[in-house]
Amino acid sequence: MTPGEQIKAILTEVEKLNRRKDAVYEELLENIAGYGVKLVDFRKIGNKESEYLEWYFDQEIAPLISPSIVGKRQPFPFLRNREIYAVAVLEKKNGKEKLGIIPCSSGVFPRLIQIPGEEGTYMLAEELILHFVPKIFSGYFVKSKSLLRVTRNADIDADALYDEDLDYREFMAEMIKKRKRLAPVRLELSRDLEGDIVDTLCDYLEVKKEYVFRNNTPLELSFLFQFQDILRQKPELFFEKRIPQKSSQFKSGESVLAQIREKDKLLSYPFESMKPFLEMLSEAANDESVVSIKMTLYRVAKHSKIVESLIEAAENGKDVLVLVELKARFDEENNIEWSRRLEEAGCQVIYGLGGYKVHSKLCLITRRNEGKTEYYTQIGTGNYNEKTARLYTDLSLMTADQEIGQEAAGVFQALAMGEVVESTKELLVAPKCLQNRVIAMIEDEIAKAKNGEEAYIGIKINSLTDKKIIDKFIEASQAGVKIDLIVRGICCLVPGVEGATENIRVISIVGRFLEHSRIYIFGKGEQEKIYIASADYMTRNTLRRVEVAAPVHDRDLKLQLREMFITMLSDNQQARQMLSDGNYIRIQETDTPLNSQEYFYQQAYDRNTGNQEGVVK
Numbered sequence: 001m002t003p004g005e006q007i008k009a010i011l012t013e014v015e016k017l018n019r020r021k022d023a024v025y026e027e028l029l030e031n032i033a034g035y036g037v038k039l040v041d042f043r044k045i046g047n048k049e050s051e052y053l054e055w056y057f058d059q060e061i062a063p064l065i066s067p068s069i070v071g072k073r074q075p076f077p078f079l080r081n082r083e084i085y086a087v088a089v090l091e092k093k094n095g096k097e098k099l100g101i102i103p104c105s106s107g108v109f110p111r112l113i114q115i116p117g118e119e120g121t122y123m124l125a126e127e128l129i130l131h132f133v134p135k136i137f138s139g140y141f142v143k144s145k146s147l148l149r150v151t152r153n154a155d156i157d158a159d160a161l162y163d164e165d166l167d168y169r170e171f172m173a174e175m176i177k178k179r180k181r182l183a184p185v186r187l188e189l190s191r192d193l194e195g196d197i198v199d200t201l202c203d204y205l206e207v208k209k210e211y212v213f214r215n216n217t218p219l220e221l222s223f224l225f226q227f228q229d230i231l232r233q234k235p236e237l238f239f240e241k242r243i244p245q246k247s248s249q250f251k252s253g254e255s256v257l258a259q260i261r262e263k264d265k266l267l268s269y270p271f272e273s274m275k276p277f278l279e280m281l282s283e284a285a286n287d288e289s290v291v292s293i294k295m296t297l298y299r300v301a302k303h304s305k306i307v308e309s310l311i312e313a314a315e316n317g318k319d320v321l322v323l324v325e326l327k328a329r330f331d332e333e334n335n336i337e338w339s340r341r342l343e344e345a346g347c348q349v350i351y352g353l354g355g356y357k358v359h360s361k362l363c364l365i366t367r368r369n370e371g372k373t374e375y376y377t378q379i380g381t382g383n384y385n386e387k388t389a390r391l392y393t394d395l396s397l398m399t400a401d402q403e404i405g406q407e408a409a410g411v412f413q414a415l416a417m418g419e420v421v422e423s424t425k426e427l428l429v430a431p432k433c434l435q436n437r438v439i440a441m442i443e444d445e446i447a448k449a450k451n452g453e454e455a456y457i458g459i460k461i462n463s464l465t466d467k468k469i470i471d472k473f474i475e476a477s478q479a480g481v482k483i484d485l486i487v488r489g490i491c492c493l494v495p496g497v498e499g500a501t502e503n504i505r506v507i508s509i510v511g512r513f514l515e516h517s518r519i520y521i522f523g524k525g526e527q528e529k530i531y532i533a534s535a536d537y538m539t540r541n542t543l544r545r546v547e548v549a550a551p552v553h554d555r556d557l558k559l560q561l562r563e564m565f566i567t568m569l570s571d572n573q574q575a576r577q578m579l580s581d582g583n584y585i586r587i588q589e590t591d592t593p594l595n596s597q598e599y600f601y602q603q604a605y606d607r608n609t610g611n612q613e614g615v616v617k
Helices: 003-033 047-064 125-131 168-179 195-205 224-230 256-262 275-286 305-315 332-344 402-416 435-450 467-479 555-569 596-609
Strands: 068-070 084-091 097-103 112-114 121-124 141-152 184-189 212-214 265-269 290-297 319-324 348-350 362-369 372-380 392-399 456-461 482-487 504-509 518-522 529-533 548-551 575-578 584-586
Touching (some): 112 125, 121 125, 125 141, 256 275, 265 555, 275 392, 362 402, 372 548, 402 548, 435 456, 435 518, 482 555, 504 555
Parallel strands (some): 184 212, 456 482, 482 504
Antiparallel strands (some): 068 097, 084 141, 112 121, 141 184, 372 392, 504 575, 575 584
8 A cells, every 4th residue: 555545444443433432431420320420411411410511610610711713913823732622613793704622631621510409410611612612712602613622743753853052852842842833634513513614623723624632521631530539439340350479489587689690580560569670780780899870761750769760770879871761762761861860879870772663671780799790681672661560461581591681781882873783693782683583493493394293482572564574474484483472552463364374363452451571481301491572573673673582591480471472372351362354353251251361360479378358260
């Protein structure tokens, strides 16, 4: 498809998705109405409530809004990205028409307005404003009105515009400001307007008419989180509470670094707590023998204990190098602020590479012990973010393997020099030595299959779009290699095609927690190789980002990962299997229901506290 053909096809699908969203929303509201929570408009309330709402509008909202009328002396106002506005077609006594615009997302008045005398019944502030548009524009006849919302382009190509003479962080800060004013790519309306009015809005916003969508739901749905809070006392509406458990691999009260030196450790989020990693950083920050901490940061929490430990380390005289990726989309402002605080504390802060995003999750602690250098390396599949560690499934390997530590040091040295790693032995490091190494390992399995040996590949990733790797998977399938793929999202390989992919199985697990961990398995038995990684098999990851995959050498940890992978393949509650036509079907429950996420939580509970009341057996 050409870009134009793609966009045309996307618009058709967006329309379908909008209708599905409308249906799901209506079903949701019908269901929660049975629990005493309702959203109403003026058609669903009586005179007494209408009188109160008019009083509320006059006293609490009208003084705080800033209406405008588009005319020769007042141009069409700038509409902020994804904020709600009321638009009205106004007619003067002489028959001339004008447009009235009212911002509805001030943040000064509440979005949900309680209807008095009817507990659990609410109206949206924008609907209240839209209803009283005639009061706002009292000198006009209101011919038609609607709520509208504009979505603006968020794509900024910082590398293409960056000038080497500029301060990169300040340049990015300016780019983020510019993003807020980028061109509109979608216009949403809550009501039908006459065609010529829509044409006028499109002209003002420079949007084509096919990018206009009519919604039957509120234009912005975050108020549903408030409904969630209101209904919190109804436990039957919520998942059972799950608390990340203390890892049984660590002993309380003992040095984390010493325990890692004794044996490699693996944390599995959100089933296990991130606390051992946080304790490792805090210990390193205060250990007199630690000389440096180096770390990549892609997305961090707004209140980050991780960054606080790095700041503490710098203040304690450690050499702290932090690569803060300022191009982490929609986290740029948070990362800019953290980078400033890190620099103020004395950390050396670098900002990634030209042309590449640094997406790796890598932390290296260097310690001098009795004249010898010791490396402690942590490699993860997910961000250093305490919040998402409770919501995403991720893995965190902590090792004192000195070869891995040396290669991690090489990664940071290359990043500090503005370069990429050219070759590695232990780690797989994109963009130069991940895709080619993965293909080489697939070729090893092909060779085994051709020699009549057992050959196997098991991969868990978020997306599969890298054509070179896909082609190699097809070649492996044709050679008789058995391949299991757990791909949560986009998968451009279709399994079960005779003569091509009949030895490939593809499943997707979508559950309570976002499946985010990446596991690569090549071979079986003594020849088995297992990696955890930050990289999906997408060209953007394998060739256009700095990514790191680490081998897992410890036999116990390899067994743990293998069993996790087999459990996910056996999931019959959250898993869907892709058919040879590209469609997915839910995997049918057999004798025993298995929800892999609940199973892993149960394991974590059992290892620490035994079976707890309410935990799924």
